[in-house]
């Protein structure tokens with residue numbers, strides 16, 4: 001299910017369209033947040049709630065069922081107590097990395113659980129080329145060093161491994177970056193495309209609007225994804 005968003009060009013009006021990965025248009029102030037206290041404090045209490053409505057969750061599950069590799073090792077980055085994979089989805093392993101141990105322990109789909117703060121710890125704790133796919137679901141707005149994280153995801157993915165960023169329009173505003181808060185849904189796709197472009201080494205990203213129809217009857221859901229270029 002593709003809508004108009006999938007066919008619109010990603011670069012344009014925001015002043016950070018770029019043609020090569022060497023140009024980094026992001027200034028540190030773009031990633032400031034109202035609440036600059038350590039993320040572990042904000043996420044100390046487990047939130048065993050869902051962050052998008054049921055129909056939006058169903059759309060994410062359908063997307064995963066057709067877009068993630070079966071039998072692969074998948075990393076759910078910024079994971080919580082639900083990963084939204086279809087119940088019968090075949091995979092070798094699903095690894096969850098998040099900030100709250102109770103949330104991860106309550107996630108029945110995870111095979112491995114990693115506690116880490118990706119905004120402070122530089123580097124993901126996985127070997128080069130060791131994963132088949134990585135997802136970030138409704139959490140990219142909290143990432144304060146996205147270019148570094150995209151480079152790390154690129155490092156840990158196998159050649160042609162895929163990275164899927166799923167987003168909606170809800171957030172904890174005090175923890176979302178200034179740039180995310182200043183942009184709309186369409187511009188968020190452009191922003192994520194720019195993260196891919198600046199971090200480098202990716203095939204052309206694909207932008208999809210997988211929002212349940214009719215639009216507006218549930219939370220919107222968008223995906224920006226790309227594959228690691230094969231060496």
Ligand SMILES: C[S@@+](CC[C@H](N)C(=O)[O-])C[C@H]1O[C@@H](n2cnc3c(N)ncnc32)[C@H](O)[C@@H]1O
Pocket residue numbers: 039043050051077078079080081082083084097098099100103116117118119120136137138139142
């Ligand atoms: C809005 S929830 C989304 C959870 C889940 N991905 C989902 O689809 O429901 C944001 C999650 O991101 C995780 N998170 C937030 N900041 C993080 C950070 N700095 N490092 C690692 N995980 C983080 C939190 O543990 C929290 O569970």
